[in-house]
Amino acid sequence: MKLKLEYLAGCGTFSECRFRTPFYEKEVSSLAFICSSGPAVWEPQSLLLVCAGMIPGGGEQLALWLDERKGRGAAGFLADLSGEEEERIDALAKACRERELVFGTVAADRFVSLINEYSHLIASRTDGTVRAYDRVLEDLQHRFYISGTDSLLDGLSYWTGCQAALIVGQDTFVKPPVPVLNEAVFYPAYWRKEPQKSPLSHVSLYSSSYSEKMLLQAELFKNRLPFGVLCLIGEEGRFEPSDYILLNYASILCTGIDDYKRRSRRIEAAMEMICGGQMPDSSVTNLFPESGYALVLREQKTDGAADGKKEYLSYLIHHYFPQQLCYSFSAEGSLRLFVSTEDVDHFGRRLLDILDGAGKRCRAGVSRYYTISQAVTAFFEAESAAHIAGLLEYGERICYYHDLGIYRLLNYPENSWPINQMLGEMDELLNQMDEEKRDVLAMTVRVFVKCKFNYQKTADKLYTHVNTVRYRIKLIEDLWDADLSSDEGRLLFSVLAKLLPLWMKSGCYSGTLPREGE
Known part of the structure; x- marks a missing residue:
């Protein structure tokens, strides 16, 4: 050196x-x-x-x-x-x-x-300052115990001249924060361990054909079990013997931070409880913002990504939105967030742009503004918006629950609202008929409402005789015990005409929906 x-x-x-x-x-x-x-x-x-x-x-x-x-x-x-x-x-x-x-x-x-x-001297590769090894190790220790992991990473970067990254659970800390880390860092399969023997058993040098950088990595252990990694990202040939020593010492300091892993697991468990309709106790909800919006993002096209995708997405979220949000990934791959922001539309569009750049194209459902004590309702709304937007083939990639209008009444299949019970009953009655008659009656109802209950216009639209339309509508009136001469009957038909196709599309309905005019 x-x-x-x-x-x-x-x-x-x-x-x-x-x-x-x-x-x-x-x-x-x-x-x-x-x-x-x-x-x-x-x-x-x-x-x-x-x-x-x-x-x-x-x-x-x-x-x-x-x-x-x-x-x-x-x-x-x-x-x-x-x-x-x-x-x-x-x-x-x-x-x-x-x-x-x-x-x-x-x-x-x-x-x-x-x-x-x-x-026994070491020089900072940031500005050339020279210190004895024991003084440098003392500095790293002081940074960690007095100011925390961010300060430790700052010190590690200052003495080595490299980017320092700590990855534990869904939390990724990087100093300096720019440039943004290459995606390859989060994909273990992309890295090859260099053959040269490391002077320290838990510190290894890696290279990758997917990145121009080299990775000097130390695994973090607690009770002999790995729970994260601490690494330096630098140019080829840049690492000095002192870097191995400093990284190893910093990794020993970090053995006490597996609470980040526990925090991630607690947030994931809390999200599962909330989305399942139960509120966790206050010791867990204290990890969330006091109030905000729930967002649920569902991937529009799954690419079967390799291990490391969630870690990379977590890093991007942590990098661009370091405060005032909690997030987790569901078992199905949906991204769930609870965020405190003044402009949720700006936040949502920026998040979608970031995920687009990472190869994850999503559609987002957004709730109304709630306190964390109302998180069950918030995530119910966000899940509903994301789900219904997918059924409607919604034009916008962000779907707000408050914009769904009458479609808010539909939330298949998780809840037992009266409207859903009614839809199930109507669908069950239709399923008693043969498939052809069932599909024809369902289409007739839709077109009849769209034509403002005009028999002749409906007949013209369906290319059939007006008396045929009258006969079909009478069958449905009898089947559903509805009277189209009353305002209540017409309201019922209007609602069902909007929601029944989505109910059928959700998977409960076993028939096929013919296009208008068929």
């Missing part, structure tokens, strides 16, 4: 060094001790530690000696020049400046301390 000298010069023993040449924006890759015995070998951009008597006195020999160090990639050197005259030191500093070499002086008895300290 390269360290910036401007930060290194202020650390521990390095602060005792007297630098005599500019070092701003200079980087050092390592320290190398140079002595009279043995060959001198060092990495490029090393800062050399030179003992007294090894630097030529001046002239051509000094120039050759400095040029050799410069040519072999040294960043500069720290020398023990105790007892040397200032004039000679100044001349050496001038020669180093001409070659853009870093030059400083320090006592030889500090060399061991310098090497030892350097081996």
Whole structure:
């Protein structure tokens, strides 16, 4: 790891060094001790530690000696020049400046301390700040226990220079939040574990043909069971040995946050109870906004997506709408939300756009505004709106319960409202007839109401004789015990003409609906 000298010069023993040449924006890759015995070998951009008597006195020999160090990639050197005259030191500093070499002086008895300290230093790849490992680990610990997971991820990103992501249950936290994570991150099948051995057993490096990024991942365990992952997302070849250490330490800190998983499960269980008609106790409803709208989104076309789809959608919801909502996925794949917002139409359209981009094209049903104590009613309305919109082949992708008009009376098959009981009874009476007569009578009722109870217009529409229409309507009047001469009878026929086709389409009806004119 390269360290910036401007930060290194202020650390521990390095602060005792007297630098005599500019070092701003200079980087050092390592320290190398140079002595009279043995060959001198060092990495490029090393800062050399030179003992007294090894630097030529001046002239051509000094120039050759400095040029050799410069040519072999040294960043500069720290020398023990105790007892040397200032004039000679100044001349050496001038020669180093001409070659853009870093030059400083320090006592030889500090060399061991310098090497030892350097081996325990780490630099932030965000701004180059240098700290000892123990100080960095202490910083991560302080962030986690004082400020929480967001601050921990901020710190991890600051020291590694990568995006840090924590995925637990339906909660995904990413710092920095942009750029938006590639969808491939959430699909385990897309990733291949790199063969190089990790220095830490629970930290592994992954690559994917679906992403230009690499993934350094640590699994999170509680009671020996995995419950989430903590990962760094960076460019190929970017990860340093220090990244493995920091990620591993952060993952150990995160073993105490499986409450996120419990929270997700509690919300999912609460949603199931609410949609089943029961309210959970207040300890669970406290996880929800105090009031808002219920939304139910049903996918219009299922693509049989691989494992990871829900996790990716959860991440997008958390990324774009981090507050004031709770959500879960039903066993059938519907997305259920309870959201507090001033503009539910804007929220719904933005959410649909985001899901479209993720390859999930949905239709949304939206309730009226309710407090969380009325969540059963709210989700009943949202489920009804989504269901009926699908039956009606609704033109808009967002269907509001308050816009359904008379169709609000229909909610097949979950409830026992009188209108549904009546529809069931009417359908049962029709089913007593043969299939052909049943379908003809059902179509006649629809067209008769559409033609405003005009027998002749109905006959023209159905391409049949007017007396045939009269005969069919009389059959239905007798069958349903309705009198079309009364206002109540006509209202009944109007309602049934609207709702009965949907009732039949819902799946209860066993016949086929002929098109008008057939």
